[in-house]
Amino acid sequence: MKNNKRRSFSLGYILLFFAIVYLAQMFFSPKAEEVSYSQFRLYLKNGYISECTVGQNIIRGYYKKLSAEGGEEDKIAFFTVPIQDQALVNELEEQKVRFKGAPENNFLKSMIMWWIIPFGVMTLVWFLLLKKFSGMGSPFMSFGKAKVKLYSDNGTQKITFADVAGCDEAKEELKEIKDFLAYPDRFQKLGGKIPKGVLLIGSPGTGKTLLAKAVAGEAGVHFFSISGSDFVEMFVGMGAARVRDMFEQAKEKAPCIVFIDEIDSVGRQRGAGLGGGHDEREQTLNQLLAEMDGFNSQKGIIIIAATNRPDVLDNALLRPGRFDRQITIDRPDLSGREAVLAVHAKSVKIDPDVSFKTIAKRTPGFTGADLANVINESALLAARHNKNSVGMEDLEAAIDRVLAGPERKSRIMSEAEKKTVAIHESGHTLIAAMLPKTDPVHKVSIIPRGTAALGYTMQLPIEDKYLTTESELLENICVLLGGRAAEEIILDEISTGAQNDIEKVSKLARNYVCRFGMSKKIGPQTFGRQSGNIFLGHDLVQEKEYSEKTAVTIDEEVTKIINECYEKSRKLIQDNRGKLNVLIKKLEECEVLDGEQVLELLNLKKKDISLSGDKE
Known part of the structure; x- marks a missing residue:
């Protein structure tokens, strides 16, 4: 097959070469007018000939042609076939014509100069390019080749399960895959079938790729790695061709693992596009589904894919027989x-x-x-x-x-702004330290960080938490509103520093009512469809599942919750204004305070509970 393709390319090259030579002779050879020898002698006698080349079989040159008005036009090229004429040279000299002799026409030399040398040079360049472009990753000869990276077990930089931590449950699930690749007879003698595919689901950075490499390292087999975006190409049919080539390479190296990273870029739900259903991505997905159906996992080929968007994957990928096993990799505890x-x-x-x-x-x-x-x-x-x-x-x-980002030491704040930031962060810190169910304050700073943070109050939980109670949620809202309340009480006006706090408060309060069903007035109900991130052609239209009257009630409840928490924060600050002033003064002096210093200044005991960071 490859030889046939190469012969086709070579034949095309030869045809192209002759076509170029023919066109060059047609369009770039000088146009010359053929004149009779007697007419040439007449032009010569009248002084029209300006220059010529006299050869044994042909005379070429230029003559001047007079226009009707008598003006002189451009020189016109001509050629004529001479006869034996002994007086020609004398007459050329008399008319002061520049002339020269032409060598005899050597056919062999002409062939070498005009055909063999150019043909040889182009042939050499062609084969050099053919050799270079035949390699992997070339944009010329390998459009249909899969851009897979092969990691072989060569004993160097081998990744094992010992290099992966924080996901013990996922490792246990994948050890079964490793055991099948290392000891297939143990499973085959009982008639068990290993899953054809394993889908790793988790947030970015949780170690999905590292886990897949660890499986290959533990089993000691070849590991193919490719990104889902590498299949999608601007040329129609290239994605499907690369899928076929990837599986062909895997069959040659079996037993092996094929890892497809970010599979959501090629495995999105079919029919979701707005411009029709039969596009290049869908052809690639169809080919992937067909290939996964066409191979037997007993051959020792395991497909492992990773994604952080399982909600957009096509259902055909997730059914048994394709990606049978789905493993969720959470953030580590x-x-x-x-x-x-x-x-x-x-x-x-x-x-x-x-x-x-x-x-x-x-x-x-x-x-x-x-x-x-x-x-x-x-x-x-x-x-x-x-x-x-x-x-x-x-x-x-x-x-x-x-x-929070790097410190912005180059950002110089005025004394008034520095005091405002200190008041704002002290408000957060005071509320967080005094409310019983908030996480303890770890650090408070008024040093600018990142792109927008002028200061931050960091609260850290003592232990991992997976549930939040109603009272904890409301106290969190109070902490977020503490900065704005402190500004209003101390400065008698508010600034834009609470923008990020208000965004978080609005989201928490609306979730309190619409998602968690904690509102006493509305009751345990959820409002609005909770869908993942919107992508093209999917969930473009969200149905409104409640009436206008209910929407007004929701808005009223959200406003009521925020106002009540704000008043609670204002009262706490007013009742402890002396402590707040001490905290503000110390923060202005030191710029950074840790949790123990905050408790000492406020004369409070250490908490045994927890929360998250707040940034301006």
Whole structure:
């Protein structure tokens, strides 16, 4: 098949070469007028000939032609066939015509100069290009080849389950896949069939790709990796061709694992496009479905795919026989974060006093990628200060950098703005410290960070929480409104610094009524369809599931909740204005206060509970 394709390309090349030569001779050869020899002698006698080349068989040159008005026109090329004429040279000299002799026409030399040399040069260039473009990843000869990366078990940089932490349940599920690839006879003798495909579902950064590589590393088999977007091409049919080629390569290397990252880019629900159903992406998906039906998992080919958008995948991909097993990879919990930190810190010099358990407590909601970034940032910060190892203060600074962005030391605030930010953050801090069911304050700062944060109050939970009670939700709203309330009470006016707080408050209050069914007036009901992110052609129109009267009631309840929480925050600040003033003054002096300093200034005891960070 490949030889036939190469012969077709070579034949096309030869035809193209001759066509170019023919067109070049047609369009670029000079046009010359044929004249008789007697007419040539007449032009010569009258002085019209300006120059010529006299050959043994032909005379070429230019003559001047007079126009009707008597003016001289441009020179016109001509040629004529001479006869034996001994007086021609003398007459050319008499008329002062520039002339020269032409060598005899050598057919062999003409062939070499005009045909063989150009043909040889083009042939050499053609085969060099053919050799170069035959490689993987070339844009010329490999449109239909899958852009897969093959990782073989060569003993170097081998990734195993020991390199993956924080997702023990997912590892247990995938160990069965590893066992099948390593010991297929154990399953085949009982007649069991291993799943053809495994779909890894999880937020970005939770370690889906790392888990797939660990399975291949544990089983000691070939590992093919490709992104879903690599299948989609501007040329029709290329995506389907690449799917076929990928499975052909996998069959040659079986047993192996084929990993398709971001499969949602090619596996989206069919018929969801607005411009018709038969597009290139759908052809690619159809070919993928056909290939998954066409191979037998007993051959030792396992398809592992990863996505963070399972809601947009086509149902045909998720049915048994395709991606039989779906494994959800959550963000790591407290013990998982501690294990992830230990894994990523293996290659970093860590101070013996560093407690990964403490760092894990201060990073709730972080993914494995976030924690790896914290370790890396801390190492960079330590190197910047010429330290020999990474200390606790470097890890703390790295967490702040990841959460709120780098410090903006170049942003100079006026004294009035600095005082306003201190009042605002002190309001958050006071409410968070005094309400019983909020998370303890970890740090408060008025140093600008990131693109928009002029200050922040960070609250961290003591332990992982998976449920939020009604009272905790309302107290969280009070904390968010504490900054605005402090500005209004101390300054007697408000600023734009509470913009982010108000957005969060509005969302929490509406969820309180519409999603959680906590409103006493409306009761345990949900309002509005809760769909995922909107993508083209899917959920473009959202049905309104409640009347206008109910919508007014919802708005009234949301407004009532926000106003009640705001009044509660105002009262707490007014009753403890002295403590607030102490906190404001100290914050202006130090710019950063930790949780213990806040409790000491407010004369409060340490809490045993938890919350999330707030940024301006």
